[in-house]
Amino acid sequence: MIIDDHEVVRRGIAEVVDRAEGLSVVAEAGSVSEAVRRGELVHPEVALVDLRLPDGTGIDIIQQLADISPTTRCIVLTSFDDDDALAEALTAGAKAYLLKSVRGAEITENIRAVAAGRTLLDERTVSRRRADHDDPTADLTPSERKVLDLIGDGLSNREIGEKLGVAEKTVKNHITSLLSKMGLQRRTQVAAWVAGQRAAGWRN
Known part of the structure; x- marks a missing residue:
């Protein structure tokens, strides 16, 4: 299932996924409410979730899908390269965090890996953050x-x-x-x- 409030983006991702062998899009949604309603109906193996939506956030979707479709594994696919967003997504139970700048092949690779039970992170992003940011706990007692x-x-x-x-x-x-x-x-x-x-x- 693909969740993004921009139809053009959603359709572009759907085209990439549908072209990939063994993958198919079972539902699309442009809001939290639509995602929850459709997730409950189709129980997708994997949900690609945008973080910013008109009636809430991707975090809301991840948390609600955990209750109504516990077998669904969520991947955050967002434009926001943000430390807080990454941490929140991981806390909520996201299995991967991807930026929309990734290639189509990377999206399908991640879908397959997450569907197979793996939890992924964009290690380049994590490594860069750890290298570029001072340790915020350095001054703690x-x-x-x-x-x-x-x-x-x-x-x-x-x-x-x-x-x-x-x-x-x-x-x-x-x-x-x-x-x-x-x-x-x-x-x-x-x-x-x-x-x-x-x-x-x-x-x-």
Whole structure:
């Protein structure tokens, strides 16, 4: 299934996929609501998901498809070369993240690989990001690093406090500090960042 709000883009991708041996497009959608409705009907093996849609985001689609069509594996295909978007997509369960600048052959190769059960990343993009960006955790204290890791594990503030033996207010103070040092605004961004880094082989 191809999900993109631009019909010309959608049809172009569909043509590439339909020409590839063993692949066929079973549905198209131009919005989150259409994608969810059609995904529930056809249960595609793979969904190519754009991130920016008129009634929501590709992340919404990935999360909803996980409930209504759990066998569907999602590939993000977007114009946005963005660290936060990559981390969010990986956290939501995307199996690959591709930029629309890729060749048609790369799209079909990724569809086949993801359909076969593999999880892929554009390693060139990940490597470039890791090389070009300073480590945003460089200034964190040891306590803040522990909190960062536990946020990535999905623990609540209360659970983090219990695990570290500190008050929940202390945990909140650590989070406020690490958000400032990392240049982030919300706790969910921290969780998404950790998930993206772990997927790329990062260890704190």
